[in-house]
Amino acid sequence: MTNFYPLPINETHDVTLQSWVETANGHPDFPIQNLPYGVFSLDGGARRIGVAIGDHVLDVSALEGVFAREVEEAFRQPTLNAFIRLGRACWQDTRMKLSEMLRDDFDSPFEYSPHLYPQSEVQMHLPFRIGDYTDFYAGIHHATRVGSLFRPDNPLMPNYKHVPIGYHGRSSSIVVSGTSIRRPVGQILPDPQQPPIFAPSRRLDYELELGFVVSGGNALGDTISIEEAREHLFGVVLLNDWSARDIQAWEYQPLGPFLSKNFATSLGPWVVTFEALAPYRTPAYPRAAADPAPLEYLQDERDRMLGGLDIHLTVSLQAQSMTDPVQISEGQATDLYWTPAQLLAHHSCGGCNLNAGDLLGSGTISGPEQTQAGCLLELTMGGRDPLQLPSGETRRFLEDQDEVVFSGWCEKEGFARIGFGSCSGVILPAKTSETLATLKP
Amino acid sequence: MTNFYPLPINETHDVTLQSWVETANGHPDFPIQNLPYGVFSLDGGARRIGVAIGDHVLDVSALEGVFAREVEEAFRQPTLNAFIRLGRACWQDTRMKLSEMLRDDFDSPFEYSPHLYPQSEVQMHLPFRIGDYTDFYAGIHHATRVGSLFRPDNPLMPNYKHVPIGYHGRSSSIVVSGTSIRRPVGQILPDPQQPPIFAPSRRLDYELELGFVVSGGNALGDTISIEEAREHLFGVVLLNDWSARDIQAWEYQPLGPFLSKNFATSLGPWVVTFEALAPYRTPAYPRAAADPAPLEYLQDERDRMLGGLDIHLTVSLQAQSMTDPVQISEGQATDLYWTPAQLLAHHSCGGCNLNAGDLLGSGTISGPEQTQAGCLLELTMGGRDPLQLPSGETRRFLEDQDEVVFSGWCEKEGFARIGFGSCSGVILPAKTSETLATLKP
Incomplete structure (x- = not known):
């Protein structure tokens, strides 16, 4: 257990960050400071984990060599549950990596741009498998x-x-x-x-x-x-x-x-x-x-x-x-x-x-x-x-x-x-x- | 949909049936007329589906060539859910087969007796994976x-x-x-x-x-x-x-x-x-x-x-x-x-x-x-x-x-x-x- 509370505010929250995904810059929901997770499919295909960035979703299930191996494996599941189980250190590390690779000063965006899909063209699914629901x-x-x-x-x-x-x-x-x-x-x-x-x-x-x-x-x-x-x-x-x-x-x-x-x-x-x-x-x-x-x-x-x-x-x-x-x-x-x-x-x-x-x-x-x-x-x-x-x-x-x-x-x-x-x-x-x-x- | 109601009473319910598993005969819970399902393990091993018969449990996950193929597959799962999904015709058919193979006039009990374990020696588990529970x-x-x-x-x-x-x-x-x-x-x-x-x-x-x-x-x-x-x-x-x-x-x-x-x-x-x-x-x-x-x-x-x-x-x-x-x-x-x-x-x-x-x-x-x-x-x-x-x-x-x-x-x-x-x-x-x-x- 660390002693700081709430969670740290770090460079991923920097308001001046811009993304090479241009629709992210000034986006009301999904600028580079957000990076929320979801599950999507294309044309009725398999469910994949994605991250919203601007008007797009980044298919993180397709990325190799970017994240820790356990994160890569978790990202190949059809729901977020495996990733959710990995815990805070992993989530923080993954957020940092996502932030870095999506910034406008990143040197090889062409590596990842093929894995961007317009949100308007994907089908969204339940992001995680719900065991018990309490209201x-x-x-x-x-x-x-x-x-x-x-x-x-x-x-x-x-x-x-x-x-x-x-x-x-x-x-x-x-x-x-x-x-x-x-x-x-x-x-x-x-x-x-x-x-x-x-x-x-x-x-x-x-x-x-x-x-x-x-x-x-x-x-x-x-x-x-x-x-x-x-x-x-x-x-x-x-x-x-x-x-x-x-x-x-x-x-x-x-x-x-x-x-x-x-x-x-x-x-x-x-x-x-x-x-x-x-x-x-x-x-x-x-x-x-x-x-x-x-x-x-x-x-x-x-x-x-x-x-x-x-x-x-x-x-x-x-x-x-x-x-x-x-x-x-x-x-x-x-x-x-x-x-x-x-x-x-x-x-x-x-x-x-x-x-x-x-x-x-x-x-x-x-x-x-x-x-x-x-x-x-x-x-x-x-x-x-x-x-x-x-x-x-x-x-x-x-x-x-x-x-x-x-x-x-x-x-x-x-x-x-x-x-x-x-x-x-x-x-x-x-x-x-x-x-x-x-x-x- | 069939028209009879309740479910049929048939030869599997015949009070005169006796089993070659001798403890089943006159057993207060598990005579051959019952045949309930559970999930057990031996010595901390894998979970298997079993049927209670007398003081024993029959390991139905180990039986080959007895049941329909989809039943065999379902019986190799660690919970009853797959079997439960198969539906009534399958359940009835399986009950009939279990009843026949456990009767005292069955001609080759030695085929199945190696798959009987004393209930006192097995560990029982939740028989099925519960999605939602309503009380x-x-x-x-x-x-x-x-x-x-x-x-x-x-x-x-x-x-x-x-x-x-x-x-x-x-x-x-x-x-x-x-x-x-x-x-x-x-x-x-x-x-x-x-x-x-x-x-x-x-x-x-x-x-x-x-x-x-x-x-x-x-x-x-x-x-x-x-x-x-x-x-x-x-x-x-x-x-x-x-x-x-x-x-x-x-x-x-x-x-x-x-x-x-x-x-x-x-x-x-x-x-x-x-x-x-x-x-x-x-x-x-x-x-x-x-x-x-x-x-x-x-x-x-x-x-x-x-x-x-x-x-x-x-x-x-x-x-x-x-x-x-x-x-x-x-x-x-x-x-x-x-x-x-x-x-x-x-x-x-x-x-x-x-x-x-x-x-x-x-x-x-x-x-x-x-x-x-x-x-x-x-x-x-x-x-x-x-x-x-x-x-x-x-x-x-x-x-x-x-x-x-x-x-x-x-x-x-x-x-x-x-x-x-x-x-x-x-x-x-x-x-x-x-x-x-x-x-x-």
Whole structure:
């Protein structure tokens, strides 16, 4: 363990760096200071690991003699898991090498330019194989605002400021950005005086989240202390935790959300590493004098000083009638009550074993203002105040063919802006009962 | 799809069958009529697929020229997943071949006897790789009794008889029977007037469950109808959903159990196939006149007639001071309000994709009598009525070094008794804060 915290800011973060990949220079998401990882394919071919640089992706699976041998081997896998398992020293070394070979003063760019592909021509895939997916609830303004809708008398539970509340999500239904999302059918209770009905969700929603990618690994029964946590965190992705509010309201007691969430979760294609994020760390969410101090296993002075993330997020929506998406809300990762290290330390404090490729969702990121609501449930106050779209339409919840697009980026004086690209999905109509009937044997 | 339901009862179930493996004849769990699958190793060697027969395990990975080629290939894998994916026709065919080769009239047992190992000499492993684990709540007497402890005014939620309540569990911490269970440390609230503390759980419990092994597979956005469900179910295992009640009580609102459950889940070593269980199917849990009819997607007349499972279960406990375990409760799978087919149809009704090796926990199986409580929380009424052990000790919840042993079996007039073996675990003391401190970097 080293003593510096957060991760070092070094020459790879130098704002003056320029790349021989010209579209990288001034790119809002993928300048040379970012270097996020993803998995892509060409023309339906095999999946390969790539690094985003400007409008291009660099096929790092094709490079020989550049990286350490174990990195080369890991880069030939169809997912990032093997690379994620290699650990921080390897990630840092690889970042340095990538930075050097992509700088404009590099003497033989022609060696690597054949391995650049326009992002517009590749197909992106899930960047890593997710073992277990846990979704937290760390957005305190979300918890408060949604709590006031579901439980007006008791919006923020007494445990909220003590326990990083989380629950297990569904791994199998996590899809990469761009995958269409089928409106789920399920049990809903439109009239509490009547029995439930089985129907397409009428209150389909998105949830603006970040995903934290775990690099592993504690044995079952062991723990990861908050001081160790950063060594177990690889990177950050955009995450949309699609939610069917009507199914959720009827099913969630007493064991939490189930079918209301497990029909799909969208993941951004690019994993921005914690190394790249080093300049954009901020203090943890400030506690008011009346707020309880975190229990000791969640306390670390360095984490309190710089464990937060200064990431800006936006949500845009494009109805079928519209030619362009319109921004409908924005969010800030600084509104997360718990840091990634606190989430990880909490997750393992009882001995639960974490593995490389496990995914921790932050919970919906909302701010205190109504324009900073991270889902439609909040934005329209449960459908009471419909959203006006420029097309003249209104939205209480998502309609079929609506496309939802998340963006995220970091900006700081003296550093380059780096971003996550986007995480999007179009809503497909539910399979109706007629369609379902024809599917029956 | 064939039209018979439940699965056929055929010559493999004939009560008069005897095996040349003599310990199988009259064996309470593993007569020739059962033939459950597991994964074992010898002396720390590679994992192999085996079939329990009497006191032995038959190494089916070593057999050549007996099964179809795809079955032979699947049997050479270190988990059952590939075999599970092959589907019912293959499973049935393989069962028939296993039954024939193990019968006492088989003419060349010497061909296969070298591949028999005493169960006492092998190490058992998790029989299949679990993708996603879902735990249901289908034990209606459990839901009612526990509900009355957590919510005296509202024991059975209004949704209970409409929705097969379930939640996502943790896959990574599922362990095979015999693995010791470390008492978890976590946030608990011993005094509601005081802040929570971080301490070893004082209310550690078991939960008596069955696990249903999914054979796959629907694409994301598709559904599995209740009529199709049995084609997607491979077998049944014993399952102990260890639970820390004090952690659970403090953390579970509003998103359900998390660390109170994810420190460990124990799985029995033997998967009893639904083919083997064909004679022991029973009607689904009877609905009272006042009970709501299941919604149409959960209704199937054949499932109502024979979708239930007549499995007897017992829980035994052995404190460190005791020389033998003592039975402390019993249960019946007929007390599950929902059938395995209903659980599966519900799970997929919103489009959630299921995969081979997914595990569905039944929820705690309790009966209406106090001696039929499937966990200590119920058995001692939240610790109010301690259990008297023959050693003179009492138990409110589990103590360190306690061993919990589940057993399960089926009996029916005219058929052989078949069983699941046992699912056990010993409680290890929590890592104390002193130990935790030494683990810190």
